[in-house]
Amino acid sequence: MNLNISNVQVSxxxxxxxxxxxxxxxxxxxxxxxGENGSGKSTLLRICSLLEKPDSGIVEFYxxxxxxQQNIHxxxxxxxxxxxxxxxxASVYDNVNYGLKLRNVPGRVVRKxxxxxxxxxxxxxxxxxNALTLSSGESKRLGIARALILEPEILFLDEPTASVDKNxxxxxxxxxxxxxxNRRMIIMTTHNELQARxxxxxxxxxxxGVLQERNSILNY
Amino acid sequence: xxxxxxxxxxxxxxxxxxxxxxxxxxxxxxTQNSGLFDFILPIFKKTxxxxxxxxxxxxGAALEMAKRGDADVVFVHAKDLExxxxxxxxxxxxxxxxxxxxxxxGPRSSGSGFQGLxxxxxxxxxxxxxxxxxxxxxxxxxxxxxxLSLWGKAGxxxxxxxxxxxxxxxxxxSLRIASEKHAYSITDRGTWLSIKDSGLLDMKIVFxxxxxxxxxxxxxxxxxxxxxxxxxxxAMAFIEWLISExxxxxxxxxxxxxxxxxxxxxxx
Amino acid sequence: MDFILESTKQAFLLxxxxxxELVSIIVLSLKVSGLALFLATIxxxxxxxxxxxxxxxxxxxxxxxxHTMMGLPPVTVGLFVYLFLSRSGPLGFLGFLYTPAxxxxxxxxxxxxxxxxxxxxxxxxxxxxIKQASITLGATPIQASMAVIREARYGIxxxxxxxxxxxMAEVGAVIIVxxxxxxxxRVMTTTIALETDKGNFELAVALGIVLLLVSxxxxxxxxxxxxxxxIPLT
Numbered sequence: 001m002n003l004n005i006s007n008v009q010v011s012x013x014x015x016x017x018x019x020x021x022x023x024x025x026x027x028x029x030x031x032x033x034x035g036e037n038g039s040g041k042s043t044l045l046r047i048c049s050l051l052e053k054p055d056s057g058i059v060e061f062y063x064x065x066x067x068x069q070q071n072i073h074x075x076x077x078x079x080x081x082x083x084x085x086x087x088x089x090a091s092v093y094d095n096v097n098y099g100l101k102l103r104n105v106p107g108r109v110v111r112k113x114x115x116x117x118x119x120x121x122x123x124x125x126x127x128x129x130n131a132l133t134l135s136s137g138e139s140k141r142l143g144i145a146r147a148l149i150l151e152p153e154i155l156f157l158d159e160p161t162a163s164v165d166k167n168x169x170x171x172x173x174x175x176x177x178x179x180x181x182n183r184r185m186i187i188m189t190t191h192n193e194l195q196a197r198x199x200x201x202x203x204x205x206x207x208x209g210v211l212q213e214r215n216s217i218l219n220y
Numbered sequence: 221x222x223x224x225x226x227x228x229x230x231x232x233x234x235x236x237x238x239x240x241x242x243x244x245x246x247x248x249x250x251t252q253n254s255g256l257f258d259f260i261l262p263i264f265k266k267t268x269x270x271x272x273x274x275x276x277x278x279x280g281a282a283l284e285m286a287k288r289g290d291a292d293v294v295f296v297h298a299k300d301l302e303x304x305x306x307x308x309x310x311x312x313x314x315x316x317x318x319x320x321x322x323x324x325x326g327p328r329s330s331g332s333g334f335q336g337l338x339x340x341x342x343x344x345x346x347x348x349x350x351x352x353x354x355x356x357x358x359x360x361x362x363x364x365x366x367x368l369s370l371w372g373k374a375g376x377x378x379x380x381x382x383x384x385x386x387x388x389x390x391x392x393x394s395l396r397i398a399s400e401k402h403a404y405s406i407t408d409r410g411t412w413l414s415i416k417d418s419g420l421l422d423m424k425i426v427f428x429x430x431x432x433x434x435x436x437x438x439x440x441x442x443x444x445x446x447x448x449x450x451x452x453x454x455a456m457a458f459i460e461w462l463i464s465e466x467x468x469x470x471x472x473x474x475x476x477x478x479x480x481x482x483x484x485x486x487x488x
Numbered sequence: 489m490d491f492i493l494e495s496t497k498q499a500f501l502l503x504x505x506x507x508x509e510l511v512s513i514i515v516l517s518l519k520v521s522g523l524a525l526f527l528a529t530i531x532x533x534x535x536x537x538x539x540x541x542x543x544x545x546x547x548x549x550x551x552x553x554x555h556t557m558m559g560l561p562p563v564t565v566g567l568f569v570y571l572f573l574s575r576s577g578p579l580g581f582l583g584f585l586y587t588p589a590x591x592x593x594x595x596x597x598x599x600x601x602x603x604x605x606x607x608x609x610x611x612x613x614x615x616x617x618i619k620q621a622s623i624t625l626g627a628t629p630i631q632a633s634m635a636v637i638r639e640a641r642y643g644i645x646x647x648x649x650x651x652x653x654x655x656m657a658e659v660g661a662v663i664i665v666x667x668x669x670x671x672x673x674r675v676m677t678t679t680i681a682l683e684t685d686k687g688n689f690e691l692a693v694a695l696g697i698v699l700l701l702v703s704x705x706x707x708x709x710x711x712x713x714x715x716x717x718x719i720p721l722t
Contacts, residue, residue, distance in 0.1 A: 051624060076626035086621025089639055098635075099625040146625065244586060253686045258670065275586060275667040289575030290585055390685050419491075420687055447575060449583070
């Protein structure tokens, strides 16, 4: 599945946040979206993941050459992990399988996938704990597990290592690198240029709402 | 969890009876509080199988309620208003049922001079003259209307005076207020008998016996021509029973907790 | 003081003997208020949730109206329901006046705004990220709303308990539309009013004690619901 955005424009309260952003996300791999705080990268991510609509411009998903209708079926093929994550006041286990339950997945499958997902983010030992008691790093990991369990074709991550302690940053970056090996498309934001270089296959940069691709390392 | 809620909800819906095979009798609080209905209605039910639900309010409210069609029969003690209602076509088939009388009561410490005044209206003249505190029901009930007719006969307009208190309460409550305020009042003998030894009142009867204090109870049905939903067959059955030998005997045999007969049947 | 002690003593004897009349009055109170709350929830829960979750046009006006209705004096509600259900009124043909059904209707009208308002408060106290997270995980609009409601569940339960407590305690509405008929439309509060008026303090005090007990249990349940919603510290 590919994503194409064209002339996406957004204004908040009279101020232009995104100015005519265009890009074609075509290959698998990790796309890093960098920029200062407030540069508009979160907004762009939310628009790409269909959580919000732009004021003008086009956001289109394709299977091969065919554009996909933007209904619940498409939405269920992409997932976004928000910076605040949004964990439910329930157990870690119930949080991770939420998306599966929405899709009426049978119980046996839910159990198996939940265990695998929690294993992958190294949270199995906290399965029955209330999710709101987790540290910020653990919360992000659970958020990622909650998204991954759905095997989305495109995974959006908004600042997955922001406000997270060093240990967890390492764990989360490790998880993201593992995902790259599974041949899927990941689009994530970060304000950490070093992290972008470490993890990203392609790096895009937003400055005052203008989107540009940064290809060669020599540009830095 | 969801299943529990569903079962509970169904149970509750079925548990509330919305309709009832019954007739509604609009009556007064003093009649209800005397306990008469608790005694005679089970007897009526046993004989006829009919449930009578009594709504006890003030006389004025009872008549209004019935005129609106919210009752099937009316059982009050305001003969002049009842007959007027018959004349206006609201009610039909009125009969005298029973009587008791009113007594004028006052502080236990008051003198015995009132009885000698002969007429009830004279007692009121004296009370107004001496500005003795007086508690009135003030609620358009049968008792209140009797009281007002006596003020009328005495040629006095008590409203607006400091010593005259209109409390807008039932009979028991009004007497307790009168007792607290060392005031005079007028009450039906039934309520007086039921409450006088309870230790709640510091009062006594200061005047009784004048035919003017006679309290006639009557029953009548709401005119089905005005309100077609009235259960006229059952309403008539109730009226017929009240004035029958069995009904009259039941009324006469009703006694309060101290063995006093409160009402004298007089349906002839 | 003797008088109070004596009445209280008689009241306890009445309670512990499970006197028939006493029990049937208590059961009717629970049925009427319980059913009224259930119906009020069916009306108030969706309204409170809808206003909390969606930016409906004029929603602040609706909230103001709800808050005003929360403070409606029960006697006023009773009066209006009476006028509607009276044979001379528009809904007189139903024949509901002076039946438990009328009492349920009046109490439902009293409780619905309370439920709606308090549910609304509970919902808006849920972090907006919850709704967004649900959508990103593939929730339909209804499923996303359900997730928010689930997060607000303890606040919602507290609202329902508050509504129930208010209904059990009111007398103005049920006495006007119910008529306080012996063995048929007499509930705890209306019986207390009647028996106090008659000077029969034993039954009145007995019911007063039961009413306090019910109120205490409702409050304890609310407290428990709040406490279990708190995250354990370790």
